Amino acid sequence: MKASQFFISTLKEAPADAEVVSHKLMMRAGLIKKLGAGIYSYMPMGLRVIRKVEAIVREEMNRAGAVECTMPVVQPAELWQETGRFEKMGPELLRIQDRHGRDFVIQPTSEEVVTDIARQELRSYKQLPRNLYQIQTKFRDERRPRFGLMRGREFIMKDAYSFDRDQAGAKASYQAMAQAYRRIFDRFGLRYRAVAADSGAIGGDLSEEFQVIAATGEDAIVYCPASDYAANMEKAEALAPAGPRPAAAAPMTRTPTPGKATCAEVAELLGVPLQTTVKSLVLATDETNEAGEIVKSQVWLLLLRGDHDMNEIKVSKVPGLDKGFRFATVTEIEAHFGAKPGYLGPIGLRKPVQVVADREVALMADWICGANEEDFHITGVNWGRDLPEPDAVADLRNVVAGDPSPDGKGVLAIERGIEVGHVFYLSTKYSKAMNATFLGEDGKPAFFEMGCYGIGITRLPAAAIEQNHDERGIIWPDAIAPFTVVICPIGMDRSEEVRAVAEKLHGELLASGIDVILDDRGERPGAMFADWELIGVPHRITIGDKGLKEGQVEYLHRRDAGATKVGVAEILAHVKERVAA
Amino acid sequence: MKASQFFISTLKEAPADAEVVSHKLMMRAGLIKKLGAGIYSYMPMGLRVIRKVEAIVREEMNRAGAVECTMPVVQPAELWQETGRFEKMGPELLRIQDRHGRDFVIQPTSEEVVTDIARQELRSYKQLPRNLYQIQTKFRDERRPRFGLMRGREFIMKDAYSFDRDQAGAKASYQAMAQAYRRIFDRFGLRYRAVAADSGAIGGDLSEEFQVIAATGEDAIVYCPASDYAANMEKAEALAPAGPRPAAAAPMTRTPTPGKATCAEVAELLGVPLQTTVKSLVLATDETNEAGEIVKSQVWLLLLRGDHDMNEIKVSKVPGLDKGFRFATVTEIEAHFGAKPGYLGPIGLRKPVQVVADREVALMADWICGANEEDFHITGVNWGRDLPEPDAVADLRNVVAGDPSPDGKGVLAIERGIEVGHVFYLSTKYSKAMNATFLGEDGKPAFFEMGCYGIGITRLPAAAIEQNHDERGIIWPDAIAPFTVVICPIGMDRSEEVRAVAEKLHGELLASGIDVILDDRGERPGAMFADWELIGVPHRITIGDKGLKEGQVEYLHRRDAGATKVGVAEILAHVKERVAA
Incomplete structure (x- = not known):
């Protein structure tokens, strides 16, 4: 490819609405162009990256036995009504009416359509397992x-859906996909982690996220440097501390803490470690009658150590809270505790509440909590002596760095990641909702056991940039760079020799199957180098008169501090070696 | 590819709503699956065809210097309001509101978005010409x-848009695309014709349709077997007959034609050729004031030979009718003609009308028309003698087979076609509407000269099938077949030798870069052959124990009447030769 025949458009400054580095660099390097809020054209330079991502995904999906199809972007509402998602999904689901007033949605995923295909096409267990995917x-x-x-x-997503005759099959399909994802992410050339994720209502352990590691990532990833344990924050288990609970040593004392409504403030005022304080979180659950009216509410008190954060997913699995919960109202709090938030605790309640202690809190002695009285806390609180044992003990909190690893092999560390892939065991959630069955070996109809597997094709380049950039621009891994090699000739218009060497090398690299661009735009070296550093092409060859007099050109990897002189006769081999590395 | 790892789904019967052969065969061969009215999933077998079509289009577009990008499916209404298309386009334009109530459309094409990109990105004449395309x-x-x-x-369309600094450049870009289209359609391996098309408001001759020839096509294509003239019916010119007008020979006679309201009925009743009759078409034009109220209407009488059909596009170019026209109401007709439709003519009008004669009619003598009296016609009518010469003479009709070719090189023939491509010179239509300018060499802003170029990617396979099928199924050209070669082993499960030969040949064909599928499903020969004949894979190799005993396998092209025996040692070379042919 010659630059003059391509579309290169770089900007000195990113637009004001670009907040994160990948967004800024994608705009500046001319990879994307904004059309509306969250809607972008993929410009030629960006589309090359996307196509390379797609090609890797497609190859590995095919290798794993998945078969590609394409489901419509515009989908009739009827199927979405079968699973209830047409009503249940919020305004994120873009709904449309056609000219006849019929309801449609723009696909956010395609579980309904693929399940509809399966129930029509896969009639016998002999046709299973089957995995259909699309890049759409x-x-x-x-x-x-x-x-x-x-x-x-x-956005563009690769979404795959597996259909199996039983759980064992579904789990094998899931594992095949998880393995394919590892190959895909290995090939991208990115640092990533596959982390266990919560599988929601389905239960079980068959859900993993593929997170590209980046300091700017939205997600916290928990992992154990001493083992292969990795999970997202929602999922990572906080083990119970080594028991037993220490004996009570301090007397229970009502202590004034005027204006100190947080654990941190109280600990500072009293000069004690934050780890000796306990925070109170008040939730409520409602029972409704058939008409949907609330007939009874229950107030819950969750106790966590002062330095710990509540994990909503874990709380939603506590028996009694697993049908849905809400935060209690101020009225409910005052009725049960006789005090305002900030000074709440489990002692001296006006009305009974369900007390759930985090595993950590359940083993604490001599702790501090609110006194249910404004401007007062209680110190030296001890289970059994000062209040009954909690109604329930559970893992309620996010893990923190240094917590023991759930696999018993060291302590946990935390880093940030960007989710770009997800593999998920669905069981019969969709097949039951849509009555999608096949004829089993026993001659009886059975529901498909399903899995779904996504990769954010257009998010991946953004994640790659968050991980790989410097102050000058993007640094692409070879596998997904818009071009692998750029040839920068200096003064090509005045030097016949520079032109000849540049064009010969361009031809040779193309013939070697290397994706090369020759910058024949006639830009000055400074502007030309700045463009390619911004765009992030990993390998650069500079050809100038001066070097050629000594029979040399310059090679520079985007990560190198300085260029390497290479003989004209050796440059092809040199680049091939570096690209392969 | 092995069939057991692919997705094959054939049907004995097409669904009832499939009317045309391509629709029936695409459903039966499992290429597509209906999701809703006009909305289909592309199943694995069909997607392979679409991908091959896309790949050919992409290669030739790139070769022609066009650069690929991807514009969004969901586009903000604002741009469409700039060109007025948001209002002007009818309900074919699918309009949506997002969660914030903002208007969007689902792209039917992308003129607005690409012009918006151009006005931001192409700032100088130095950046022109430029051609951006998408397959989306x-x-x-x-x-x-x-x-x-x-x-x-x-549907999926390839749409390309060229931007030039002047008309000469735009015409060169147009010609480059027209040439690329010829290469593309040549490569598809289909019989097609590039026909001149009407370029509407733009004028000029720069509009061509690429029509796949098929007896079932919706469009009539006019061509001259003796030259390279070809045009669609809208565009093909009917030359004026060789003059002069014959002298009047018959007297004008009021003739009873009770109940005979059509030219054909009158000609039959009177025992004269249909070519001696003239039909009357009554149109009207309206003048409106600024408030859009009609202030004045004009009635027009168009006269065509009884066996000719009106061409609406040509009529819309007659001066006075070129700002829009409508058919006259019965009230207007009765007020001007004093008679009902069926018996109208240019003689004895109650109120004056504008009379426009087709070129043919203008040179007729002794013709027959309605008498403006129910159940009566007039025979022996002659211009000048019985009525004034027409107010205007124009080409108003569709050509018919046998008409002289407009290039003077023989007579016209007509065949049917399916439009799958269109190249179109847009001039400054969109750039003016969107104020899209670049800085010219003279330092002044100038509007882009544009062209647009479409190929119906998903329509092409349907057109290919309309052209290439028989009673057993589809017959794909090699270039766009889902698989080029199918290997059908007979009794692969019981014969180790059959399996070994089949698998070896499968591997060898793959290694030769030939797209082959090995049918390892274990189907019986009849069902297996029927499937592949329906699916339309062009080359079939059958391997059986019996043949192998004689060292032979069978080769059959989908169009061959019978199989050819080929030695096992020669089959690879044989297939390679046939595929290349």
């Missing part, structure tokens, strides 16, 4: 689209 | 979607 435009009407392709509204 | 999902909310992918609502 999706739309999610985000309330606040931002960060460029990171959280856009229109 | 489109939506057109057809009132009556039908014929499968032939007239679907969601």
